[in-house]
Amino acid sequence: MEPxxxxxxxxxxxxxxxxxLPTAVVHPCDASSLTGALEAARIGLIAPxxxxxxxxxxxxxxxxxxxxxxVPIVEAAYSHAAAAKAVELVREGKAEALMKGSLHTDExxxxxxxxxxxxxxxxxxSHCFVMDVPGYADAxxxxxxxxxxxxxxxxxxxxxxxxxxxxxxxxxREVRVAVLSAMETVNPKVPSTVEAAALxxxxxxxxxxxxxxxxxxxxxxxxxPDAARIKKIDSPVAGRANVLLVPDLEAGNxxxxxxxxxAGADAAGIVLGARVPIILTSRADxxxxxxxxxxxxxxxxxxxxxxxxxxR
Numbered sequence: 001m002e003p004x005x006x007x008x009x010x011x012x013x014x015x016x017x018x019x020x021l022p023t024a025v026v027h028p029c030d031a032s033s034l035t036g037a038l039e040a041a042r043i044g045l046i047a048p049x050x051x052x053x054x055x056x057x058x059x060x061x062x063x064x065x066x067x068x069x070x071v072p073i074v075e076a077a078y079s080h081a082a083a084a085k086a087v088e089l090v091r092e093g094k095a096e097a098l099m100k101g102s103l104h105t106d107e108x109x110x111x112x113x114x115x116x117x118x119x120x121x122x123x124x125x126s127h128c129f130v131m132d133v134p135g136y137a138d139a140x141x142x143x144x145x146x147x148x149x150x151x152x153x154x155x156x157x158x159x160x161x162x163x164x165x166x167x168x169x170x171x172x173r174e175v176r177v178a179v180l181s182a183m184e185t186v187n188p189k190v191p192s193t194v195e196a197a198a199l200x201x202x203x204x205x206x207x208x209x210x211x212x213x214x215x216x217x218x219x220x221x222x223x224x225p226d227a228a229r230i231k232k233i234d235s236p237v238a239g240r241a242n243v244l245l246v247p248d249l250e251a252g253n254x255x256x257x258x259x260x261x262x263a264g265a266d267a268a269g270i271v272l273g274a275r276v277p278i279i280l281t282s283r284a285d286x287x288x289x290x291x292x293x294x295x296x297x298x299x300x301x302x303x304x305x306x307x308x309x310x311x312r
Contacts (some may be wrong), residue, residue: 007132007139008266008292012045013051013171015295018302020047021097023279023294024086026108027052027079028101031064032283036290037099038066045294049074049095052082079103083111087119090276097297099279109147112274124158125273126146126167127280130296133265136223138242139260141167145252146280147271153195156245157208160199162272163243164211169303170296177220178241179215180251184233186216192247199245211243212236219244219255268292270300277301 002273023046028034034057040046050057050073061068074089076082083103089095100108112119127146130139143163144151151159160177167175179196186193202235203213214237220227233239246252259265266289271278277297281290 003045005266005288006183008258008268008295009163009293010286011139011299012043012288015298018298020044021294021298021301022047023049023097023099024074024089024095025050025099025296026086026101027076027080027082027103028099029056029060030102031060032122032285032290033281034060034066034103036247036266036281036285037065037101038068038071039287040291040294041289043291044114045298046099047099047216047289048099049089051086052076052087052101053078069220076116079159080106080111082262084117087111087114087117090119091117091242094212095276097276097279097295098225099294100281102283103173103216105146109271112271112278117274121273121275123162123273124151124155125157125271126162127253127269127271128163129267129269130166130170130292131256131265131267132292133259133263135263138172139170140223141170141243142252142256143245145246145249145256146250149249151248152266153198156195156199157202158273160213160245161208161210163245164208165298166187166272167243167301168210168272168298169299171299174282175211176237176241176244177211177213177243178217178237179213179245180219180222181216182218183233184217184221184238192216193245214238215245217241266292270296272300 025037025048076085083151126144128143193216214235222241228239268278277300279293
């Protein structure tokens with residue numbers, strides 16, 4: 001079994017060799033968020049702009065023996081104003097990513113999705129966890145466990161495409177998506193199984209592209225080859241999925257936290273579908289998880305640049 005954090009460390013080491021990602025850090029007014037941003041800057045992952053009340057940011061730095069040095073600070077009196085100002089910096093081309101500090105996710109996302117002044121695109125905004133699960137061969141992408149509460153089939157199309165695009169940005173050799181439900185057969189009484197089957201047909205018709213997709217699959221036969229074999233599921237995805245599309249936020253949240261707290265997994269968080277990636281961290285995140293989240297955003301931006309396609 002590889003050491004804990006091995007997948008994340010490889011990701012961080014790779015991204016340290018890339019140019020630092022210009023990042024607006026929104027309201028970094030507690031020790032964990034400010035420390036994470038400054039450490040990511042120290043090792044060259046991001047080039048941060050701290051957005052928030054200068055006096056409070058400097059006080060947090062002093063209390064925790066943190067050196068801000070020449071990292072720029074853009075004044076914003078309170079958290080809502082910091083979110084709005086950070087979005088403005090992106091719209092002005094002064095930042096290519098956002099990083100959540102000590103404010104509620106709803107405050108930050110509220111500024112991101114505003115129709116006139118936000119960072120909306122034609123794509124639905126969704127969240128992905130990139131999980132480093134001890135004993136599992138691949139990094140595991142789980143979506144959506146933090147933004148879309150009860151997504152419709154139409155919204156799941158975007159959530160799925162966002163997750164596939166992320167897996168390509170992370171340089172997965174082959175993207176294998178399991179559309180999860182409680183069972184692996186289509187049951188009209190369980191809507192998530194019907195939607196899973198519809199998503200798979202959309203892949204066949206090239207409405208969704210870039211991955212092998214199968215579903216419905218239960219969690220066991222999505223990730224365990226023996227379970228898939230016992231159920232006689234003939235599929236290139238079953239037993240070896242590296243992307244898990246969950247039926248709703250509750251299922252995704254419970255799955256990700258179960259892996260974190262019962263299996264010792266780490267969960268780097270990123271929001272996709274906006275003009276720029278949004279690095280979502282939790283106060284409970286370890287430093288390596290915070291750095292991995294920054295590295296994921298770096299690879300998303302790198303993939304967009306290399307594609308040459310404008311974000312719409």
